[in-house]
Amino acid sequence: MNLSLVRLEVMLLRRSPVALAMVALVALLCVGALATGAADLRQRQAANAKFLGAASESENRFREMLLAIEKGEQMSPLAGRPMAISRSAALDDGVLGDFSAGAGDLYPSRVRVRLFENSATLFRNYQFENPTLLRFGGFDMSAIVIVLMPLLMIALGFDALGADRATSRIKLTQLCGVSEQEYLFNRLAVRSGALWLTMTLVTFIAALLNPGQAFIGDRLLHYVAWLGGAVLYGGFWFLALAWIVRRAADSGQAVGRLIALWVAVVLIAPGLAIAAVQAVFPTPSRLAYLSDVRAAASRADEQQSAAIEAYQVVDPELHWNDLPKEAPFRDGYLRTMLVEKATLRHRESFERIQEQRANALSWLQLISPAIAADTFLAKVSSGDVGRYQDFQADARALLVTFAKQLGHAILKGERISVADYDRLPAIPPQGAPLAVSRSVLLGSAAILLLFLVGIWALQRTQGAGAGEPRLRPRRPGD
Amino acid sequence: MITYLAGLELRSRLRARGLMTLGILLVALLGLSTWIGVQRVQTFEAERAAASAADRRIWVEQGADNPHTAAHFSRYAFKPVPMLGLFDPGALDTAGVAVWMEGHYQDPAQYRRIEDAPLGLRVAQFSPAWVLALLGSLAIVVALHSIIAGEREDGTLRQVLATGLDPRRFAAGKIVAALVCAGALLAVGLVVTVGVASATRFTAEPDIFPRAVLLVSAYALFFIAVAAVTTGVSALSSSRRVALGALVGLWAATIVVGPYVAAQIALKLHPDVDGPATYQRILEASNGFFRDKAARDEALKLALARYGVQRKADLPLRYDGYELQYSEEIAHPKFEQIYGEVHAVHDAQERVLLTASALLPGLSIGSLSSALAGTDRRHHLRFTAAAEAHRRKIVKMLNDDLAFSDLGRKGAYTADRTLWEQIPDFAMAPPRLDWGESRCGPLFAVLAAQVMLSLLFAFWAIQRAARKVSQ
Numbered sequence: 001m002n003l004s005l006v007r008l009e010v011m012l013l014r015r016s017p018v019a020l021a022m023v024a025l026v027a028l029l030c031v032g033a034l035a036t037g038a039a040d041l042r043q044r045q046a047a048n049a050k051f052l053g054a055a056s057e058s059e060n061r062f063r064e065m066l067l068a069i070e071k072g073e074q075m076s077p078l079a080g081r082p083m084a085i086s087r088s089a090a091l092d093d094g095v096l097g098d099f100s101a102g103a104g105d106l107y108p109s110r111v112r113v114r115l116f117e118n119s120a121t122l123f124r125n126y127q128f129e130n131p132t133l134l135r136f137g138g139f140d141m142s143a144i145v146i147v148l149m150p151l152l153m154i155a156l157g158f159d160a161l162g163a164d165r166a167t168s169r170i171k172l173t174q175l176c177g178v179s180e181q182e183y184l185f186n187r188l189a190v191r192s193g194a195l196w197l198t199m200t201l202v203t204f205i206a207a208l209l210n211p212g213q214a215f216i217g218d219r220l221l222h223y224v225a226w227l228g229g230a231v232l233y234g235g236f237w238f239l240a241l242a243w244i245v246r247r248a249a250d251s252g253q254a255v256g257r258l259i260a261l262w263v264a265v266v267l268i269a270p271g272l273a274i275a276a277v278q279a280v281f282p283t284p285s286r287l288a289y290l291s292d293v294r295a296a297a298s299r300a301d302e303q304q305s306a307a308i309e310a311y312q313v314v315d316p317e318l319h320w321n322d323l324p325k326e327a328p329f330r331d332g333y334l335r336t337m338l339v340e341k342a343t344l345r346h347r348e349s350f351e352r353i354q355e356q357r358a359n360a361l362s363w364l365q366l367i368s369p370a371i372a373a374d375t376f377l378a379k380v381s382s383g384d385v386g387r388y389q390d391f392q393a394d395a396r397a398l399l400v401t402f403a404k405q406l407g408h409a410i411l412k413g414e415r416i417s418v419a420d421y422d423r424l425p426a427i428p429p430q431g432a433p434l435a436v437s438r439s440v441l442l443g444s445a446a447i448l449l450l451f452l453v454g455i456w457a458l459q460r461t462q463g464a465g466a467g468e469p470r471l472r473p474r475r476p477g478d
Numbered sequence: 479m480i481t482y483l484a485g486l487e488l489r490s491r492l493r494a495r496g497l498m499t500l501g502i503l504l505v506a507l508l509g510l511s512t513w514i515g516v517q518r519v520q521t522f523e524a525e526r527a528a529a530s531a532a533d534r535r536i537w538v539e540q541g542a543d544n545p546h547t548a549a550h551f552s553r554y555a556f557k558p559v560p561m562l563g564l565f566d567p568g569a570l571d572t573a574g575v576a577v578w579m580e581g582h583y584q585d586p587a588q589y590r591r592i593e594d595a596p597l598g599l600r601v602a603q604f605s606p607a608w609v610l611a612l613l614g615s616l617a618i619v620v621a622l623h624s625i626i627a628g629e630r631e632d633g634t635l636r637q638v639l640a641t642g643l644d645p646r647r648f649a650a651g652k653i654v655a656a657l658v659c660a661g662a663l664l665a666v667g668l669v670v671t672v673g674v675a676s677a678t679r680f681t682a683e684p685d686i687f688p689r690a691v692l693l694v695s696a697y698a699l700f701f702i703a704v705a706a707v708t709t710g711v712s713a714l715s716s717s718r719r720v721a722l723g724a725l726v727g728l729w730a731a732t733i734v735v736g737p738y739v740a741a742q743i744a745l746k747l748h749p750d751v752d753g754p755a756t757y758q759r760i761l762e763a764s765n766g767f768f769r770d771k772a773a774r775d776e777a778l779k780l781a782l783a784r785y786g787v788q789r790k791a792d793l794p795l796r797y798d799g800y801e802l803q804y805s806e807e808i809a810h811p812k813f814e815q816i817y818g819e820v821h822a823v824h825d826a827q828e829r830v831l832l833t834a835s836a837l838l839p840g841l842s843i844g845s846l847s848s849a850l851a852g853t854d855r856r857h858h859l860r861f862t863a864a865a866e867a868h869r870r871k872i873v874k875m876l877n878d879d880l881a882f883s884d885l886g887r888k889g890a891y892t893a894d895r896t897l898w899e900q901i902p903d904f905a906m907a908p909p910r911l912d913w914g915e916s917r918c919g920p921l922f923a924v925l926a927a928q929v930m931l932s933l934l935f936a937f938w939a940i941q942r943a944a945r946k947v948s949q
Contacts, residue, residue, distance in 0.1 A: 126757065
């Protein structure tokens with residue numbers, strides 16, 4: 001860094017109303033996004049707490065009922081039956097939940113698992129959001145970093161060299177022993193640095209002052225990772241800016257090329273990636289799945305004996321003749337199991353497609369740093385789609401566990417003991433991203449680093465372009 | 479003179495190699511996005527048709543059962559996909575596609591396609607409407623940024639005006655050239671979109687032609703506004719560099735980022751309701767009756783009075799069916815209130831967007847485009863309203879059957895295929911273009927006002943530039 005150049009550039013920046021307005025805009029948008037994120041987080045946490053409080057009350061009542069039955073108190077024949085057992089869970093918001101709206105506005109984050117529900121009905125009737133606004137998604141810190149910051153960097157930096165070349169001021173600078181590249185890097189470092197410093201300052205304060213329910217050390221660790229990803233992405237744009245500005249004949253050409261690059265990286269490449277993944281790995285029809293669920297539910301009553309026979313394979317002690325004629329809720333249990341069995345193919349197919357799509361996208365990060373940055377920032381701030389899909393998968397897995405552990409008792413019309421009830425599992429918490437998604441995060445970070453190295457190599461090898469005025473080499477006698 | 483100037487300007491644009499590359503890229507993206515749109519709409523329609531047929535089969539073949547049990551099982555309404563959804567998917571992906579018309583409850587539409595989307599970057603939505611609005615407008619900015627600023631920078635503006643040319647004619651010539659550029663872009667877009675779409679077979683809605691004409695008009699207005707603003711800013715700029723910098727900034731602010739910020743403000747001012755809590759209210763609206771002994775006694779009293787008898791056993795009907803229908807009918811206003819509150823929040827959010835669209839042409843064209851394509855929220859509401867009306871109809875048929883059929887029968891009453899076949903399938907007539915709720919009028923008015931203002935701005939800016947150069 002050339003300190004004189006930096007000081008000069010800082011002075012110019014402080015005197016430029018446009019530059020100051022952009023810095024203020026970054027601060028304003030970051031504060032707005034983080035304040036909105038924090039408010040949404042508090043609202044979600046309050047709703048989750050209310051839901052879990054009500055669920056816990058109901059689960060405690062059930063347990064008391066079992067205790068009373070064990071003590072020999074008289075209860076209704078329907079009371080304390082295993083079909084009524086439920087476990088509720090709410091997806092926690094992650095340690096940097098306020099940094100990313102992510103997929104939180106799309107997917108359900110609360111569930112009550114019980115054997116009256118099948119996989120298709122575990123999550124339903126939550127879709128009350130405005131579909132018009134869902135198209136836009138939340139304007140969160142990830143959007144600011146991925147979409148807006150490069151644009152503002154371009155706006156502040158596209159003429160970092162053009163005017164100096166046009167007026168030949170650059171020759172004077174070069175005569176002072178400063179190369180064009182050094183001059184450009186210092187100017188861009190100050191201009192882009194002002195934007196990034198503002199963003200870092202605001203986000204750091206938010207990370208420090210607004211930990212929510214997270215442990216502060218954990219939050220700061222995730223924040224450092226988040227900032228690392230953002231800086232890698234910003235570094236790509238910094239070097240791209242330097243490369244294009246240096247190679248362009250004038251500022252007009254530079255801004256044209258930079259905007260073309262921004263459109264390609266931020267809009268077209270992700271759009272094409274999404275379209276390609278959807279075309280190559282189409283999701284099985286949700287409506288066909290629904291039809292199969294309904295058909296299986298409709299046929300369930302006719303197939304109950306077949307279901308019991310199937311049970312006998314798993315549990316040889318269970319015989320149709322040994323079963324009491326009237327077992328409370330047995331029909332409901334068998335209906336759920338028959339639906340689950342009939343739609344297993346669909347669910348496996350959904351899971352396989354999701355896995356294939358995730359694999360494809362991990363490769364498609366290589367076509368645009370915006371995709372890699374989105375993957376990284378969403379993942380580290382717990383706003384990624386995968387987290388919600390995992391929550392749903394965990395709920396379905398718990399349903400299967402319930403069926404395994406309670407099925408026998410339901411079919412025989414028995415209750416379970418309090419000890420067995422207490423041993424029933426619950427949906428596990430999702431875990432902090434740095435603990436559970438390290439490989440995905442490292443992969444995305446490596447791809448961002450690859451872009452950074454690639455653009456650095458490009459600007460090293462092809463940095464000097466058509467627009468660069470070259471000083472005539474000194475000849476002897478000059 | 480105006481024609482000559484416009485022709486001269488157009489020739490110079492056509493000679494620019496970069497612009498030709500940009501044009502080819504735009505055409506390729508339009509073609510690709512249209513092809514993807516066609517595939518999507520065809521798949522959605524095939525899925526809907528198959529699901530509707532399966533729903534009927536499952537319903538009719540469910541076997542003998544109590545009509546109330548059948549009302550719980552009930553049927554599904556599946557949302558038809560308009561053909562123009564291939565051009566602008568609007569809220570097709572973000573709104574549910576199926577409504578369960580079950581007894582007791584008015585459910586929201588389920589199965590939003592966006593929940594299967596593989597990536598969170600919602601700014602990237604690949605459709606012809608997206609390509610035209612975002613990249614078409616950017617192409618106009620890139621093509622026309624130097625239209626006046628270039629002349630001024632090269633000194634030719636002073637030369638041209640020194641010949642005694644009326645600045646108004648000069649302005650008109652430049653604006654006509656800009657409009658022809660915008661028109662050419664739209665024509666190419668139209669040819670590509672229609673070309674790709676017509677290569678596939680569709681069952682189009684009856685008013686597809688006027689809708690398509692209005693869509694073309696809307697994008698023409700949008701491009702005229704963009705071209706006029708570009709020309710005006712170019713006239714106010716001292717050089718190509720300044721013009722391009724200012725215009726790109728304006729484009730990013732009004733077309734790309736602005737709509738997202740406006741959406742965020744709308745959400746902040748009018749937050750969405752909590753989904754699970756709202757559904758809990760819906761459950762309460764119906765279940766509350768059965769837990770309220772006084773309300774049930776009141777219902778019985780009304781039934782006895784209506785039929786002029788003293789005892790429940792003397793009623794000329796099966797009271798279960800009567801009471802179920804009574805509970806349905808008293809729940810209807812409660813559902814209307816709950817959904818009314820939800821829709822009021824959504825309406826308030828969209829009023830914010832409409833207000834913001836006065837300054838953000840990207841928002842106004844997006845709203846108008848999806849309204850004309852039949853894919854906006856209002857069209858979705860039309861579907862959910864039709865589904866609810868159908869739900870009420872079929873639940874009443876089932877409850878009435880339980881209440882009044884085969885009264886002399888001993889034991890539990892069950893209905894069979896004869897009744898199931900009488901239950902009509904869900905069908906919804908496609909919305910007409912003059913449908914009052916479509917909101918196309920106000921959106922067109924906003925866009926037309928933007929065009930007028932931008933043309934006035936362009937005239938003013940060019941004349942100002944001419945005056946300044948002449949001085």
